[in-house]
Amino acid sequence: MATRKRRAERREQPLSRERIVEAAIELLDAAGEGGLTFRALAERLSTGPGAIYWHVAGKDELLEAATDAVVADALTAAPAGATPRETIRALALGVFDAVDAHPWVGNDLSRAPARSPMLRVFERVGRQLQALGVAHAAQFTALSALQSYILGTGGLNAANARAQHLRAPGTDRTEFIDAAADAWAALDPEEYPFTRGVAEQLRVHDDRAEFVAGIDIILDGITARWAVAPAD
Structure with missing residues (x-):
């Protein structure tokens, strides 16, 4: 039930690069770099891989964006x-x-x-x-x-x-x-x-x-x- 509710909430939000990066960070934290796949990301965002590719060209770009987001936050210390x-x-x-x-x-x-x-x-x-x-x-x-x-x-x-x-x-x-x-x-x-x-x-x-x-x-x-x- 909780999983269906989360997916419904994600579908109600427009897909954006920021949401994709946030979900990628969650995947990386949970499963490491090997767990970051566009299929797993699409499942987490309740969308298709094609929609993600519209915002991010590939895994390398996504990993860089995720790292950049974490580092940018860290440097506010x-x-x-x-x-x-x-x-x-x-x-x-x-x-x-x-x-x-x-x-x-x-x-x-x-x-x-x-x-x-x-x-x-x-x-x-x-x-x-x-x-x-x-x-x-x-x-x-x-x-x-x-x-x-x-x-x-x-x-x-x-x-x-x-x-x-x-x-x-x-x-x-x-x-x-x-x-x-x-x-x-x-x-x-x-x-x-x-x-x-x-x-x-x-x-x-x-x-x-x-x-x-x-x-x-x-x-x-x-x-x-x-x-x-x-x-x-």
């Missing part, structure tokens, strides 16, 4: 009146949280850095590096370091989430991390002394806090090496 450093931190966290909530976004951003979703991040963070006083000759290098860290860390967390689900469906993050920490603590003490030593830190760490700490480390290096004006 920076508070008004924030310093350049605070804004970079907020923008980075916005992307981190978006990839955490939508793991497929990290894959798409890494695969096509020249497309508009990644360019949004590039432009917003780049302007804040200018505001930090980073010398022009160093701006691309500084941005590349931040971009690689943001995408790499977000992608790694998304991969860990997928691995957790595949290895033990229904297991929550705490159980998954505890199992990993136990495995580290049980390693050979001569071969893995460092890893054994940080096993308890792994057990209690917070992904977002560690991510922000990494951003701050990179920004400290950028401002110390390349800033030609006061940072904030």
Whole structure:
């Protein structure tokens, strides 16, 4: 009954690119990139694939549009009146949280850095590096370091989430991390002394806090090496 009601509501709304992208995001969240097909999308929208093709040329364009919508929303995270450093931190966290909530976004951003979703991040963070006083000759290098860290860390967390689900469906993050920490603590003490030593830190760490700490480390290096004006 609920499914029929939802389909009826969708039929009453005119089909638009925005509705198609919204439905695509729902499919991607539920089934990943492999689950995004025009047949599944048409079923969700109670229409035919031909009507969708009128608005979107193909799966690649649809995936880019879905990623762009998620990223655009993520980049609204920076508070008004924030310093350049605070804004970079907020923008980075916005992307981190978006990839955490939508793991497929990290894959798409890494695969096509020249497309508009990644360019949004590039432009917003780049302007804040200018505001930090980073010398022009160093701006691309500084941005590349931040971009690689943001995408790499977000992608790694998304991969860990997928691995957790595949290895033990229904297991929550705490159980998954505890199992990993136990495995580290049980390693050979001569071969893995460092890893054994940080096993308890792994057990209690917070992904977002560690991510922000990494951003701050990179920004400290950028401002110390390349800033030609006061940072904030």
